[in-house]
Amino acid sequence: MSSDWPLYEVFVRGKRGLNHVHVGSLHAADDEMALHHARDLYTRRNEGVSIWVVKAADITASSPDEKDPFFAPSGDKVYRHPTFYDIPDNVPHM
Amino acid sequence: MSLELKFEETIAHDQRIEPRDWVPDAYRSTMVRMIAQHAHSEIIGMQPEGNWITRAPSLRRKAILLAKVQDEAGHGLYLYSAAETLGADRGELTEKLIAGKQKYSSIFNYPTLTFADVGVIGWLVDGAAICNQVPLCRSSYGPYARAMIRICKEESFHQRQGYELLMTMMRGTPEQREMVQEAVNRWWWPSLMMFGPPDADSSHTAQSMAWKVKRHTNDELRQRFVDMTVPQAEALGVTLPDPELKWNAARGHHDFGEIDWAEFKQVVSGNGPCNAQRVAHRKAAHDDGAWVREAAAAHARKIDERQRSAA
Numbered sequence: 001m002s003s004d005w006p007l008y009e010v011f012v013r014g015k016r017g018l019n020h021v022h023v024g025s026l027h028a029a030d031d032e033m034a035l036h037h038a039r040d041l042y043t044r045r046n047e048g049v050s051i052w053v054v055k056a057a058d059i060t061a062s063s064p065d066e067k068d069p070f071f072a073p074s075g076d077k078v079y080r081h082p083t084f085y086d087i088p089d090n091v092p093h094m
Numbered sequence: 095m096s097l098e099l100k101f102e103e104t105i106a107h108d109q110r111i112e113p114r115d116w117v118p119d120a121y122r123s124t125m126v127r128m129i130a131q132h133a134h135s136e137i138i139g140m141q142p143e144g145n146w147i148t149r150a151p152s153l154r155r156k157a158i159l160l161a162k163v164q165d166e167a168g169h170g171l172y173l174y175s176a177a178e179t180l181g182a183d184r185g186e187l188t189e190k191l192i193a194g195k196q197k198y199s200s201i202f203n204y205p206t207l208t209f210a211d212v213g214v215i216g217w218l219v220d221g222a223a224i225c226n227q228v229p230l231c232r233s234s235y236g237p238y239a240r241a242m243i244r245i246c247k248e249e250s251f252h253q254r255q256g257y258e259l260l261m262t263m264m265r266g267t268p269e270q271r272e273m274v275q276e277a278v279n280r281w282w283w284p285s286l287m288m289f290g291p292p293d294a295d296s297s298h299t300a301q302s303m304a305w306k307v308k309r310h311t312n313d314e315l316r317q318r319f320v321d322m323t324v325p326q327a328e329a330l331g332v333t334l335p336d337p338e339l340k341w342n343a344a345r346g347h348h349d350f351g352e353i354d355w356a357e358f359k360q361v362v363s364g365n366g367p368c369n370a371q372r373v374a375h376r377k378a379a380h381d382d383g384a385w386v387r388e389a390a391a392a393h394a395r396k397i398d399e400r401q402r403s404a405a
């Protein structure tokens with residue numbers, strides 16, 4: 001049964017200059033097979049120039065809740081954004 | 095805010111539900127049922143066309159057909175991957191399919207009798223699938239919607255290769271033209287059945303629309319398909335086998351004849367021409383592959399142990 005093979009998450013770099021992006025998952029017996037399956041499954045039409053596969057079990061994730069207090073530290077720091085600062089209109093290039 | 099309320103707000107704001115979000119049990123089971131049924135359809139759907147790969151009339155057609163059938167395998171895998179994000183187990187889904195506990199599209203229970211069927215499947219069956227699938231790219235469940243976007247991109251090739259194949263045959267001998275017409279006659283009505291029972295009898299539609307997992311009713315999509323297909327049939331030079339099919343200017347749509355829902359029920363409940371064969375073939379492929387899966391797992395274990403003891 002395929003579920004005896006671990007689940008891998010697949011990340012593909014579409015072209016040079018772009019980040020790897022998560023595209024889906026697959027099952028494979030080992031890392032090398034996971035790469036081959038990822039190529040066959042997710043890049044049949046030149047959708048990628050580089051693939052990362054990682055065992056789903058090895059991923060550590062934050063809680064799915066976007067309002068989670070985990071993200072609170074960035075919530076009240078408006079001064080991290082350029083719009084926080086008033087600069088007169090007659091100052092150019094800023 | 096309660097979990098239920100948050101779920102409903104996410105849907106109301108047209109935002110996507112993502113894996114690990116809290117969802118009502120009924121939403122989860124509906125999504126698993128929908129996605130699994132869709133995945134099974136892609137996988138079983140490889141069989142009718144796969145039937146012709148070794149007998150394709152040219153290397154060009156063989157390469158195209160292989161690529162098309164391989165795409166369908168890919169579609170099945172994207173969808174199983176989406177189902178797994180809801181906690182479903184891929185192996186279990188396959189076992190349910192083999193045991194007849196989960197369904198797949200009734201269309202794949204019809205036989206492919208001639209090579210023209212390959213063309214008609216691409217044109218009509220993939221065409222109907224596109225009608226069904228394009229709105230699903232906005233389904234409320236994120237992983238399903240994203241799988242549908244990938245799939246829809248690939249379906250266009252499927253439909254076009256089928257239509258081109260038929261155009262080529264229509265430019266051929268009278269026998270070839272007849273073969274195309276005969277295939278159209280057999281596939282037209284089953285293609286219309288692909289959209290599911292009429293809205294009045296569809297048990298799941300209302301809830302699925304409320305959850306935005308489905309965006310249009312079965313009858314709306316069926317009508318859209320008929321309207322799209324009529325001019326394509328004209329351009330091809332074939333007749334759609336429905337004497338009641340005609341343009342209704344008042345409605346701005348084509349009227350069409352009554353679908354044989356008794357036949358649909360028979361095929362869905364397992365009594366179509368190929369149901370037993372399709373499931374038996376899937377089971378045989380799964381059983382025959384068992385030793386490969388076990389051997390690969392054993393090999394991976396051995397390598398892993400060797401690396402551990404070397405470290």
Ligand SMILES: [Fe+2]
Nearest residue numbers: 136165166169
């Ligand atoms: Fe497909």
Ligand SMILES: [Fe+2]
Nearest residue numbers: 166220249252
């Ligand atoms: Fe397709």
